Amino acid sequence: MSTAVMKNAPAARGHRTAVAAAEWKTNPVAQAFWLLRLGFTVAPILFGLDKFAHVLVDWDRYLAPEFADVLPWTTHELMYIVGVIEIVAGLVVAVRPRFGGYLVAVWLGGIIVNLLMQADFYDIALRDFGLLLGALTLARLASAVRPGLTQA
Numbered sequence: 001m002s003t004a005v006m007k008n009a010p011a012a013r014g015h016r017t018a019v020a021a022a023e024w025k026t027n028p029v030a031q032a033f034w035l036l037r038l039g040f041t042v043a044p045i046l047f048g049l050d051k052f053a054h055v056l057v058d059w060d061r062y063l064a065p066e067f068a069d070v071l072p073w074t075t076h077e078l079m080y081i082v083g084v085i086e087i088v089a090g091l092v093v094a095v096r097p098r099f100g101g102y103l104v105a106v107w108l109g110g111i112i113v114n115l116l117m118q119a120d121f122y123d124i125a126l127r128d129f130g131l132l133l134g135a136l137t138l139a140r141l142a143s144a145v146r147p148g149l150t151q152a
Contacts, residue, residue: 029141029145030145032137033141033142033144033145036101036134036135036137036138036141037097037138037142039134040090040093040101040135041090041091041094042090043090044087044089044090044093044104045086045087047083047086048082048083048087048088048089048090049083049087050083051079051080051083051086059079059082060075060079062114062115062121062124063078063079064114064115064117065118066117067117085107086107089103089104093138097138097142098139098142098143100138100139101135101136101137101138101139101140102135102139104135104138105132105135105139108131108132111125111128112125112128112129112132115128
């Protein structure tokens, strides 16, 4: 009896893998995972790149003076560092979404604290809180989605 189970095991594993590869087309959980994974890959990379170009906004004004005063770099130089961190975070989400989701959530938490310290950007802090919840959701979904789906 155990021999029959062992003989059928590879076929069963192969079947589960085939189902997992196509599941994103029909499974709402898998679809949500992929939408969040794509969003939290692309957005941090684009925002990080814009820290160098300042096309979308003048990012320097969003850094709390308390941070700029204690660090040895100018606000503009700090935005370059922030840009690199955001690009790396987006790449981590692309490769390791479970860890990357938590990484982005922590980063967004830091951004929220920075914005609240300025007492001027409550609307952006609230938006970033929503993004933080989305990043946490991505990390949790990455734990629930089959391993075959978490590979790019």
